[in-house]
Amino acid sequence: MSNPVVKSFWDKPTGSWQYVFHDPETMKGAIVDPVLGYDPLAGAIDTVRADEILAYVRLAGIEVVWILDTHPHADHFSAAPYLKERLGAPTAIGEHVPKVQRLWKGIYNLGGDFRTDGSQWDRLLKDGEIFHLGNLPVTVFFSPGHTMASITYVARDAAFVHDTLMMPDSGSSRADFPGGNSRELYRSIRRILELPSNTRLFVGHDYAPNGRAPLCEATVESHIASNRHFAGLPMEDDFVKVRDERDATLPLPKLMLAALQVNIRGGRLPEPESNGLSYLKIPIGYFESRSCNG
Numbered sequence: 438m439s440n441p442v443v444k445s446f447w448d449k450p451t452g453s454w455q456y457v458f459h460d461p462e463t464m465k466g467a468i469v470d471p472v473l474g475y476d477p478l479a480g481a482i483d484t485v486r487a488d489e490i491l492a493y494v495r496l497a498g499i500e501v502v503w504i505l506d507t508h509p510h511a512d513h514f515s516a517a518p519y520l521k522e523r524l525g526a527p528t529a530i531g532e533h534v535p536k537v538q539r540l541w542k543g544i545y546n547l548g549g550d551f552r553t554d555g556s557q558w559d560r561l562l563k564d565g566e567i568f569h570l571g572n573l574p575v576t577v578f579f580s581p582g583h584t585m586a587s588i589t590y591v592a593r594d595a596a597f598v599h600d601t602l603m604m605p606d607s608g609s610s611r612a613d614f615p616g617g618n619s620r621e622l623y624r625s626i627r628r629i630l631e632l633p634s635n636t637r638l639f640v641g642h643d644y645a646p647n648g649r650a651p652l653c654e655a656t657v658e659s660h661i662a663s664n665r666h667f668a669g670l671p672m673e674d675d676f677v678k679v680r681d682e683r684d685a686t687l688p689l690p691k692l693m694l695a696a697l698q699v700n701i702r703g704g705r706l707p708e709p710e711s712n713g714l715s716y717l718k719i720p721i722g723y724f725e726s727r728s729c730n731g
């Protein structure tokens with residue numbers, strides 16, 4: 438009955454947290470939310486972060502049996518296919534990912550050959566489903582709000598809560614992307630905070646505010662005590678007001694329009710054209726500009 442060993446990796450350009458967690462009894466593990474680097478100015482991708490993860494699992498002797506995403510990310514490309522190619526492990530995401538694919542298929546006006554059935558992943562996970570890393574059970578919580586398909590992975594005293602809560606001094610994640618919903622986010626967070634008080638919650642992002650070091654982990658107890666948006670467990674309407682007002686001031690993520698078209702393909706670039714290059718497509722005029730506020 439060992440708790441998982443968790444190793445975190447921060448991607449500074451996007452403030453994203455990636456994780457490897459494993460069962461110390463059997464050394465079987467999973468990767469959560471790996472990042473593929475993307476430089477929009479050069480149109481270049483890199484595998485620096487994913488290669489760090491590969492080096493770690495090899496050195497630690499971890500057998501990776503799952504490559505997991507919590508949701509289709511809006512601020513970075515997923516490195517899941519790259520890691521699958523090297524490790525042979527299957528990929529998974531939440532079962533509601535087809536809803537996100539249908540939504541963005543419309544925004545990008547993708548052709549009929551773009552599949553919106555989630556078949557770009559090896560497995561679509563349902564709420565309440567349990568899978569194992571060796572002797573370690575991992576339970577799936579459907580936790581929408583930030584996206585329509587977000588899920589949380591709960592493994593004994595650790596939970597990978599992605600973009601629901603952020604660190605206590607930052608509060609919660611935004612709920613204003615297409616398909617986002619602050620009421621759903623509230624309910625998802627309330628469910629996470631019903632986990633035992635010593636559960637370690639590992640967040641999806643940290644932007645190291647006020648010059649502090651980047652952090653990724655806080656217990657349920659510390660979120661209830663001091664989370665900027667959730668201390669003392671606010672009422673739904675109060676949270677929704679704070680969240681929606683805050684979201685109205687935030688610019689869209691710099692990489693959103695690039696990232697979603699890769700991530701709804703399971704982290705793959707669009708099919709190469711006749712010259713062998715892939716191209717990204719940017720809709721003009723679909724989103725209002727919110728670039729003046731921070």
Ligand SMILES: [Fe+2]
Pocket residue numbers: 508509510511512583600641
């Ligand atoms: Fe996200």
